[in-house]
Amino acid sequence: MKNIAAIILAAGKGTRMKSKLPKVLHQVCGFPMLHYPIAQLRSLKAGRIIVVTGYGGDAVREAFPDKKIAFAVQKEQLGTGHAVMQAMGALKGFAGDVLILSGDVPLITHETVDGLVRFHRGGGKGRPALTLVTAVVAEPSGYGRIIRDENNSVVRVIEEKDCKGGERRIQEVNAGIYIVRSEFLFENLKKLKNRNAASEYYLPDLIGMAVKAGRKARALTHIDAGEVMGINNRVELAEANRIMRERIADELMRSGVTIIDPLNAYIDSGVKVGADTVIYPGAHLLGHTVIGADCVIEEGSRIKDSAVGSGSTVRSYSIIESTMTGKDVAIGPFARLRPGNVIADKVRIGNFVEVKNSSVGKGTKANHLSYIGDAVVGAGVNIGAGTITCNYDGAKKHRTVIEDGAFIGSDTQLVAPVRVGKGAYVGSGTTVTKDVPPGALVITRVKERVIEDWAKKRMKP
Ligand code: UD1
Numbered sequence: 164m165k166n167i168a169a170i171i172l173a174a175g176k177g178t179r180m181k182s183k184l185p186k187v188l189h190q191v192c193g194f195p196m197l198h199y200p201i202a203q204l205r206s207l208k209a210g211r212i213i214v215v216t217g218y219g220g221d222a223v224r225e226a227f228p229d230k231k232i233a234f235a236v237q238k239e240q241l242g243t244g245h246a247v248m249q250a251m252g253a254l255k256g257f258a259g260d261v262l263i264l265s266g267d268v269p270l271i272t273h274e275t276v277d278g279l280v281r282f283h284r285g286g287g288k289g290r291p292a293l294t295l296v297t298a299v300v301a302e303p304s305g306y307g308r309i310i311r312d313e314n315n316s317v318v319r320v321i322e323e324k325d326c327k328g329g330e331r332r333i334q335e336v337n338a339g340i341y342i343v344r345s346e347f348l349f350e351n352l353k354k355l356k357n358r359n360a361a362s363e364y365y366l367p368d369l370i371g372m373a374v375k376a377g378r379k380a381r382a383l384t385h386i387d388a389g390e391v392m393g394i395n396n397r398v399e400l401a402e403a404n405r406i407m408r409e410r411i412a413d414e415l416m417r418s419g420v421t422i423i424d425p426l427n428a429y430i431d432s433g434v435k436v437g438a439d440t441v442i443y444p445g446a447h448l449l450g451h452t453v454i455g456a457d458c459v460i461e462e463g464s465r466i467k468d469s470a471v472g473s474g475s476t477v478r479s480y481s482i483i484e485s486t487m488t489g490k491d492v493a494i495g496p497f498a499r500l501r502p503g504n505v506i507a508d509k510v511r512i513g514n515f516v517e518v519k520n521s522s523v524g525k526g527t528k529a530n531h532l533s534y535i536g537d538a539v540v541g542a543g544v545n546i547g548a549g550t551i552t553c554n555y556d557g558a559k560k561h562r563t564v565i566e567d568g569a570f571i572g573s574d575t576q577l578v579a580p581v582r583v584g585k586g587a588y589v590g591s592g593t594t595v596t597k598d599v600p601p602g603a604l605v606i607t608r609v610k611e612r613v614i615e616d617w618a619k620k621r622m623k624p
């Protein structure tokens with residue numbers, strides 16, 4: 164949209180979070196909560212986005228390394244009005260409408276922000292100086308209350324601390340989401356006073372000021388109070404996570420994904436899942452994860468920043484991180500894929516197998532109890548139970564190469580750097596320290612001895 168700038172207030176410590184971490188960096192479905200209002204403003208194509216930071220400002224800036232976002236610093240948290248004053252420098256020369264959002268309202272949707280702009284601009288004659296979002300809530304404590312006149316027009320907002328008599332009982336509250344004409348903002352922000360119970364410069368005082376000056380202030384009453392809820396403590400944080408999780412699951416289910424128990428599937432925002440995939444309870448799909456179509460993701464699996472190809476099964480309690488798999492793979496149960504793997508189609512990684520920083524070729528099987536680290540494994544390889552790549556010599560990591568079609572017997576150590584040639588066989592119990600030529604057999608087993616009646620002889624006095 165044209166001529167829109169935005170300010171996001173994120174300087175508060177969030178005292179009620181009882182945390183070292185600035186409030187806006189606490190996570191909602193995989194992202195710091197500040198990510199969400201920023202994302203909405205982006206989809207609105209706001210020309211400038213200014214984030215006001217204060218407490219933990221450096222950490223907040225580092226979490227959003229985006230050149231399109233400007234940061235303004237509020238050294239002392241003297242109130243929401245004072246926070247907006249700090250952003251005025253970055254707004255110099257701007258003419259249009261300024262959206263003001265809070266960093267602690269992550270559930271806000273595109274429809275709400277977009278609707279607010281349209282409502283504000285669609286006022287016809289006597290366009291309002293500002294428009295705010297309100298909500299009617301059962302439990303208004305903590306919020307600013309909306310005071311309306313006999314014509315039902317908004318006249319001002321009273322903070323809870325400043326409420327007198329019956330005002331406290333008003334259930335229509337300020338959602339903390341505003342759009343203000345720039346010229347009104349520039350002119351009036353500096354006139355805010357801190358003569359109130361908190362000795363703070365309240366941004367919502369602008370509403371009373373507009374009305375007193377004969378300008379219009381409008382209110383857009385939001386029906387879904389849950390969406391505009393501000394997060395002030397960890398109970399509300401958990402609630403916001405729950406609502407966001409519900410939304411994510413809803414969208415996936417409508418796109419053809421089966422989620423057995425939606426509230427018990429922990430899927431980060433932005434994760435993609437293909438149609439006809441089935442997700443069992445307690446699965447975690449995190450970060451930048453993409454799951455193909457027709458997959459089964461069993462209970463307790465944790466998949467982060469990974470791509471799992473279509474037709475694959477991730478069995479219970481498997482952990483997959485920064486790994487790419489092809490189609491029709493089977494992982495787990497109890498497998499661990501640490502970062503840096505590229506797994507081809509039809510590979511099977513079974514129980515208690517750990518794979519790290521390795522590539523595994525098409526159709527290869529490592530079904531039980533193995534460690535494969537820093538390895539290049541070809542196609543059609545069979546890795547027997549208890550195979551270990553000894554990739555670390557105490558100082559450096561080394562590479563193991565297993566060429567196509569090789570057969571690695573059980574209980575084998577491959578001491579890297581080492582190469583097992585195409586179609587070679589490694590006998591069970593072998594410690595391989597030298598390269599094995601293609602088609603060869605290598606075996607380092609001690610010759611087997613059978614001593615008859617050994618036990619009986621040993622028992623003799
Ligand atoms: C504010 C509103 C209240 C509204 C509620 C909705 C004021 C005075 N009150 O109250 O009417 O019902 O939001 O959620 O605005 N912040 C700063 N600098 C400051 C103070 C706050 O950047 O000096 C930021 C906070 O980090 C937060 C946002 O502004 O992101 C709101 O501040 P908060 O203290 O949570 O305000 P509320 O008490 O919730």
Ligand code: CA
Pocket residue numbers: 267393394395
């Ligand atoms: Ca708040």
